[in-house]
Amino acid sequence: MANWKSHKTITQSLDFLTAFQPSGADLKNTQVVLFPPFLALASMVQRTRVTGSLIQLGAQNLSAHNEGAHTGEIAAAMLKDVGLSHVLIGHSERRKDQNENGPLLAQKMARALEHGLTPVLCIGEQLEERQNHRTDAILRQQLEDALKPLDLSPSDSFVVAYEPVWAIGTGLIPSMEQLRDTAHSIRGILARVLAHSSANQRGQEQRWAERVPLLYGGSVKRGNAAEIMSLTEFQGLLIGGASLDPVHLQDILHAIATERAT
Numbered sequence: 338m339a340n341w342k343s344h345k346t347i348t349q350s351l352d353f354l355t356a357f358q359p360s361g362a363d364l365k366n367t368q369v370v371l372f373p374p375f376l377a378l379a380s381m382v383q384r385t386r387v388t389g390s391l392i393q394l395g396a397q398n399l400s401a402h403n404e405g406a407h408t409g410e411i412a413a414a415m416l417k418d419v420g421l422s423h424v425l426i427g428h429s430e431r432r433k434d435q436n437e438n439g440p441l442l443a444q445k446m447a448r449a450l451e452h453g454l455t456p457v458l459c460i461g462e463q464l465e466e467r468q469n470h471r472t473d474a475i476l477r478q479q480l481e482d483a484l485k486p487l488d489l490s491p492s493d494s495f496v497v498a499y500e501p502v503w504a505i506g507t508g509l510i511p512s513m514e515q516l517r518d519t520a521h522s523i524r525g526i527l528a529r530v531l532a533h534s535s536a537n538q539r540g541q542e543q544r545w546a547e548r549v550p551l552l553y554g555g556s557v558k559r560g561n562a563a564e565i566m567s568l569t570e571f572q573g574l575l576i577g578g579a580s581l582d583p584v585h586l587q588d589i590l591h592a593i594a595t596e597r598a599t
């Protein structure tokens with residue numbers, strides 16, 4: 338999944354689609370979802386429909402409300418109507434810059450699920466929190482805040498993206514051991530949270546938690562994508578900076594496909 342953040346005009350976004358030509362083999366078992374800025378979404382959906390592209394599109398944010406008197410907000414129904422499949426929720430940049438907090442993120446999760454969009458819930462700790470051995474506590478809090486208020490069922494499709502804040506845009510990534518350990522912690526927390534959020538699924542939560550796709554994000558590049566994807570704990574990647582260049586993203590897809598084939 339590719340988070341373009343606040344990059345690319347409509348023209349630049351369409352140029353990316355023209356240049357981005359991953360091979361059929363690299364796309365065979367890999368879902369590609371691009372998250373461009375809002376203004377480019379409609380044109381990009383149009384273009385992918387015309388060309389029959391398998392690429393899916395998502396939004397980087399959505400309103401916590403349904404349509405109504407909320408100036409400047411973009412509601413889930415509008416995103417669904419334009420033809421999107423996914424939406425990012427709780428990216429650390431929004432948690433910090435827009436003060437997005439747990440109750441707000443739970444509302445956003447609810448709006449996305451109600452409208453058939455797959456939310457990608459982003460969680461992650463700050464460097465200081467990791468150094469103080471608080472990673473699990475932070476991730477638990479973030480998952481509980483966003484998911485516990487919801488009445489989830491196993492048919493609700495959502496994705497969790499683990500993005501340590503200190504790894505985003507810094508060139509640093511956790512060690513493979515840290516990634517493996519953190520992924521196991523997330524699955525355990527998820528199982529406990531899911532047990533709370535759906536009364537009629539007691540006993541099933543472990544298997545349910547195992548089925549939630551877990552992505553890694555933070556300084557993913559073509560040089561480290563294969564190694565991260567060699568960890569069976571993660572089902573995909575959330576890529577920022579490196580996804581802006583069509584050739585880099587193609588190389589990452591190729592690295593993933595090659596790793597999966599071994």
Ligand code: PGA
Nearest residue numbers: 505506555556576577578
């Ligand atoms: P990065 O960003 O790949 O540039 O580190 C990842 C993200 O913020 O989703």
